[in-house]
Amino acid sequence: MIGRSAPAVLPPWLLIAALAALVVVVLGVVYAGHSEPSKVDQWITQPTADTVRSPWRGVALAVDTLGEPAGSAVLVVAIVTGCLLLRRPRAAVLVVVGTATTVGMTRLIKHLVGRTIHGDGNLSYPSGHTAFLTALVLVVALLATGRLDLRRTARTSLVLAAAFAAGAAMGWAQVALGAHYPTDVLGGWCTALAVIPAAAWLVDQLADRVTATGLRSRR
Template sequence: MRTDSEPTARPVPLARVPLAVVAVCAAIGLAVLCVLFAGETAGTWFDAWLSARLVELGSPWRQLALVVDYTAEPVGGALTLGALVLVCLRLGHRRAAVLAVLGTGGSIACTTVLKPLVGREINGGFLAFPSGHTAAATAMALVVMLVVARRLVPILVVTVAAGTAMAWSQVLLNAHYATDTLGGFCAALAVVPAVAWTMDRVAGASQA
């Protein structure tokens, strides 16, 4: 029997096999990228080609990139995540609020742990792979879409759009290689569904 006011519609479509497949593929992709870029101090030819074109962009694109980047900076990211949590709570999606915190935090933790293990550098020594900014933006977008959508296609379209926007800002600002952002994107796609699945198992066990 339900004892709270949480909507019957579950905010996390854990039973959907396509989302699980996406998460597994993302985890495999991340592992492959970690191996490929381990110890590298330069980007790929694609990274150099894309960076050369984006870095040349002036106003207002650089200012816009800084705004996008701020939403995943420590202060800006905390404000963005806090707003997402408040909206979820306001709508009665308490599990989604928890997922926003744990999924985003887990994605950032994943990139933080992997950076020294992979050891890929940019700008003279800064660890770059995978991008924590891209992981955070992707994770938050994925949580939002798991709340408002029930089909995989719109979930992925919006999530990819959010991840791409953050990736664009990171490359334009010369903070990451494009392939670093791909790693961050994969990290979020792997971590958020895994956290959601774990939450579902814990909730199921407590109701048994």
Template sequence: MRTAVRTAPAALPAVVRTPSLVAAVAGLVVVVVLGVGFAGDTAASAFDAPLLPGPDLLPDPWWYVATVVDFVGEPMGSAIVLVLFVGAALLARRVRTALLVLVGCGLTIAVTSLLKPLTGRTIHGGFLSYPSGHTAFATALALIGAFVLADRLGRAAALTVTAALAVACGALMAWTEVGLGAHYPTDTIGGFGAALAIIPATAYAVDRVADRL
């Protein structure tokens, strides 16, 4: 097992390592600034208000689409996705990636869950909302998938794919959570920032530990 970990492809490919770690710092800043700024709030900010859906939320058939996407971030859905990601990584002999899925996504879920009561921002009269754990989870998975693809691409293409996947998946889940009335838009930005901060840093840590085995 030790040999398999040491010789496996990097969790954070060198081609995107530095930009990803810089982005991680930016993500951390976003999480902290928004968390402090909206701590204890019980209403939409001036930025959020125009982006919120009407009282009837999303119309059909978009409500059903959003419900399916939302399931990915629910306990059952996230467990299924994690098993699939870990299984695929192990089949591809990417042991470090499998570890990143478990540790990185686990940390993402834990951190966003802990930040909710710490910030105390609520929506709909008492539901803790900041940051969006669903958005963070979707972005985390996108980043991990992008790191796998980056191994096969040149620097420019790798950076483009990484950014595009993270933004696309994060935006899709953000649209879902806002459309279903579960979060303010700024909650989803905080969730995106959390994944951006956690996943590259965790991937770097996994590689450092693996290289020392």
């Protein structure tokens, strides 16, 4: 994916994306219109109040900042710059397209599902912060492992582990700060897993067509 042939990489990720999308849809249907934590959320923690105190609250706030507009913009610009310096324009495009599409999808789903927290105006499902950081780390992990001489299973496992770590860190911060229910976090994580493989496939297809067109025009 991104610089590799589609048949070699996409099948397992298409399956992962499909399963993740199914989870997003199921959770969205189950919690549509809800304004209270579910039994699953209550079993994990009480998500409508701060659950951490100093110094861990400061850590949660710092992690939360990475998903805010300013923090996310800095991360994206830094990674895109690194991709361009490494002469990986296709990767740079995926970073922008993948994260933007993921965030846009979470906003759309929020309005469709209508689940709220702390009042009717606070749409909570899925967690946009969790989706963004998971998507960004997922893209970086895909690009990094693509340069390693690893088998497909090992590569996929490493990417999923990185995505899980990112989602867990941001998800913990969101629940700890009372910004989301735990099931919102799961929905955000799965949204990223559903969107990024599709975005990577699309970027690869468009880039290959542009390259082929350029080669034909030079003949």
